[in-house]
Amino acid sequence: MEDTANDIDSRLAVRLRSLRADRGLTLDGLAERAGVSRSMISLVERGQSSPTASVLERLAAGLGVTLATLFAEAEREDADPVARRADQIAWTDPATGYRRRNLSPPGFPSPIELVEVELPPGTRVSYDSSHRAAVVDQQIHLLDGTIELTVGEVTHRLSTGDCLAMRLDRPTSFHNPTDRTARYIVALTTGGQPALNAAKR
Structure with a gap:
């Protein structure tokens, strides 16, 4: 899936909001844990920013996940075990x-x-x-x-x-x-x- 930058930003926005909500974190709470400004997190969650690897790593660390998890889908029982x-x-x-x-x-x-x-x-x-x-x-x-x-x-x-x-x-x-x-x-x-x-x- 060779996603365009806009597609990736949209997927990332949804995933970041979901992970933050799952952990009961506000924008300010994640900003404090990740060392990333509240405004930057808000832009990423709205799909209005293309963050760098360094920023994404900080967000992942603050959420307690890996950088790869930010681009992954939520776990589900019917997921295909093969990734083409x-x-x-x-x-x-x-x-x-x-x-x-x-x-x-x-x-x-x-x-x-x-x-x-x-x-x-x-x-x-x-x-x-x-x-x-x-x-x-x-x-x-x-x-x-x-x-x-x-x-x-x-x-x-x-x-x-x-x-x-x-x-x-x-x-x-x-x-x-x-x-x-x-x-x-x-x-x-x-x-x-x-x-x-x-x-x-």
Whole structure:
């Protein structure tokens, strides 16, 4: 499903409103937890803004979900366990051109989420994942190319075939130092347990 930017923004708006309502959070409450302004959240929920990956990651952290969850469908019992390539949602970060595709079957109940990412040459995408409302673990498997993945103060240089396991509990940065696109798979699980000091965020 090669959605247009407007389609993606509309889907994201509905999903964000739903996730916030499910958690009983007001706009101000989510703004405080996510470190994103109330006005920005309101624009995203009305489909009037194309937020960057960094903003979406902050919103996901404040909601206690993964970034992939923001583009996923709500779980349902009759969901198809197969996600065909043509039906998978793909989203491009307006700030960097970094592209991510949700691989997991939409709406199918599973503790695992799979995402395919394309990181353009010279691109850097950074997240402040220090404060989250839930514990998230992920593994990165590089399909093609090279990336420098910084977790906290440690940088890992990954080449084709390498795999890195990590917890999203500190700032992270993905950098493609080469002149060709890097492709990798991200596998995520959410523990659902509050992270330290999350309630104060």
